[in-house]
Amino acid sequence: MNDNKPKASEEQLVYADLLSNGAWTGIGILVVTFIIYVSGLLPNIVEFDKLQTLWKLRAAEYIHETGAPTGWGWTSLLNNGDMLNFIGVAVLAGMTIVCYLRVVPIFVRKKDTVYLVITFLELFVLLLAASGILTAGGH
Amino acid sequence: MLTRIKKYPGALSLLIIVVCCILMSGAVFVYASMEPAPPPPTVSDTAWWVWPLGLFVFTFVLGIVAVLGGVGGGVLYVPIVSGFFPFHLDFVRATGLLVALSTALAAGPGLLKRNLASLRLSMPLALIASAAAIAGAMIGLALPTNLVQTLLGATILGIVFILLLAKKSDFPNVPKPDALSSALGIMGIYHEESLGKDIEWHVHRTPQALFLFVVIGLMAGMFGLGAGWANVPVLNLLMGAPLKVSVASSVFLLSITDTAAAWVFINKGAVLPLMVVPSIVGVMLGSRIGVRILATAKPKAIKWMVIGLLFLSGLRSLLKGLGIWN
Numbered sequence: 001m002n003d004n005k006p007k008a009s010e011e012q013l014v015y016a017d018l019l020s021n022g023a024w025t026g027i028g029i030l031v032v033t034f035i036i037y038v039s040g041l042l043p044n045i046v047e048f049d050k051l052q053t054l055w056k057l058r059a060a061e062y063i064h065e066t067g068a069p070t071g072w073g074w075t076s077l078l079n080n081g082d083m084l085n086f087i088g089v090a091v092l093a094g095m096t097i098v099c100y101l102r103v104v105p106i107f108v109r110k111k112d113t114v115y116l117v118i119t120f121l122e123l124f125v126l127l128l129a130a131s132g133i134l135t136a137g138g139h
Numbered sequence: 140m141l142t143r144i145k146k147y148p149g150a151l152s153l154l155i156i157v158v159c160c161i162l163m164s165g166a167v168f169v170y171a172s173m174e175p176a177p178p179p180p181t182v183s184d185t186a187w188w189v190w191p192l193g194l195f196v197f198t199f200v201l202g203i204v205a206v207l208g209g210v211g212g213g214v215l216y217v218p219i220v221s222g223f224f225p226f227h228l229d230f231v232r233a234t235g236l237l238v239a240l241s242t243a244l245a246a247g248p249g250l251l252k253r254n255l256a257s258l259r260l261s262m263p264l265a266l267i268a269s270a271a272a273i274a275g276a277m278i279g280l281a282l283p284t285n286l287v288q289t290l291l292g293a294t295i296l297g298i299v300f301i302l303l304l305a306k307k308s309d310f311p312n313v314p315k316p317d318a319l320s321s322a323l324g325i326m327g328i329y330h331e332e333s334l335g336k337d338i339e340w341h342v343h344r345t346p347q348a349l350f351l352f353v354v355i356g357l358m359a360g361m362f363g364l365g366a367g368w369a370n371v372p373v374l375n376l377l378m379g380a381p382l383k384v385s386v387a388s389s390v391f392l393l394s395i396t397d398t399a400a401a402w403v404f405i406n407k408g409a410v411l412p413l414m415v416v417p418s419i420v421g422v423m424l425g426s427r428i429g430v431r432i433l434a435t436a437k438p439k440a441i442k443w444m445v446i447g448l449l450f451l452s453g454l455r456s457l458l459k460g461l462g463i464w465n
Contacts, residue, residue: 005330005337006254006327006328006329006330006337007254008251008252008253008254008258009258009259011258012251012252012254012257012258013251013252015251015258016247016248016249016251016252017248019244019247019248019251019394020248020249022244023241023244023245023247023248024245026241026244027241027245027419027420027423030415030416030419030420031416031420033412034412034416034417037412037413038188038191038413048187048188048413049187051187051411051413052185052187052190052225055225055226055227055230055411055413055414056225056226056227057227058227058229058284059227059229059230059233059280059404059407059408059409060280060407060408062227062229062230062408063407063408068408069408070406070407070408071406072406082412082413085412085415085416086405086410086412088416089237089405089410089412089415090405092237092240092241092244093237093240093398093401093402093405095244095394095398096394096395096398097398103258114322114323114324115259115262115323118262118263118266119262121266122262122265122266122269122395125266125269125270125273125399126269126395126398126399126402128273129269129273129398129399129400129402129403129406130402130406132402132406134273134277134403134406
């Protein structure tokens with residue numbers, strides 16, 4: 001009976017499998033790094049007791065006051081507990097990019113030109129956002 | 140006009156979203172140079188761990204309520220946390236986006252595998268929405284806080300009206316797919332368990348939907364709300380996708396749209412791990428409990444509670460932005 005149910009397309013199933021693994025990996029990393037963070041095993045860029053006064057500020061002012069990194073600057077500060085959490089955040093925010101890259105060869109093989117173009121355009125948009133090139137004016 | 144709205148149920152959601160957009164652009168002019176100087180930071184007597192613990196408890200309850208009320212966690216998270224917690228709106232929006240993103244990433248794969256979420260339906264719409272979400276996030280981070288808070292309040296009150304007025308259709312009538320959806324091959328088939336049969340579907344009014352997804356993406360990025368409240372009416376009522384396909388594809392769409400906006404917030408340094416992790420874990424655990432409770436609860440009563448909560452938090456946000464209730 002179940003075999004007669006309509007099946008999702010190959011690219012959809014591949015995308016789903018990869019997304020599932022990545023999402024739960026990201027959430028797992030997030031939890032583990034958070035435990036390391038709050039346990040105080042590593043030093044922090046911004047100490048806990050200072051955070052309470054700083055999280056009321058705009059993001060730009062917070063960065064100015066603390067010297068916390070923007071863009072991908074956190075990658076060079078992974079010996080700090082608070083920065084360690086960004087690994088999980090980056091995995092979660094990066095999974096869609098990985099999944100889009102994964103379906104490219106499937107669309108190529110199927111000669112699905114329209115969806116191949118859509119995939120490349122989406123990759124361009126997401127990579128542009130992730131690159132940190134786009135910055136807005138702060139207040 | 141009313142007859143036309145009745146004839147095309149999607150027109151209602153379109154009208155509300157467009158009106159929100161016009162109000163937003165009007166408010167931009169009014170508030171362009173009105174941001175007051177931020178208050179000087181004061182030392183707090185509360186232990187630092189009280190806030191993440193409070194966030195965890197709050198988001199756990201939120202996760203339960205969101206599932207029972209049939210709304211995404213993000214749409215409740217941002218107005219309530221920005222209205223009643225001490226965090227700046229920039230951090231709340233970033234966290235709201237990551238909460239919505241995490242729940243979408245966790246739920247999306249199952250929906251794709253069951254062929255309820257459609258990759259072919261979602262990808263073209265996601266392209267438009269994600270590009271707009273980046274613009275929305277950048278605009279939101281550049282505008283004065285009180286303006287964003289005011290617009291957020293107005294948007295939440297608009298969402299309340301959408302939830303109150305928009306009807307849903309399990310299997311909308313789509314007499315003929317439009318040329319664009321035919322060219323893109325947007326169609327599908329899924330097994331409807333309640334009827335025990337396969338349902339074939341296709342969509343129409345794709346160009347109008349693409350236009351609306353520009354607006355939806357902008358709002359999702361600007362306010363960090365997630366956008367299920369807008370995705371579902373457009374997919375279901377305007378495009379004519381079956382309700383289950385609309386809801387599932389909306390969840391999957393969020394995983395792409397929110398990714399784009401989330402990167403802008405991450406790169407601007409608006410992500411505080413002490414807010415993000417308890418919020419994500421709280422909402423996800425709460426959602427799991429909510430799904431179990433759903434089997435025995437009376438969702439209609441809870442839906443009214445959610446609408447009431449949204450109305451209050453929207454009003455609070457509006458009044459806070461206007462400087463009336465600080």
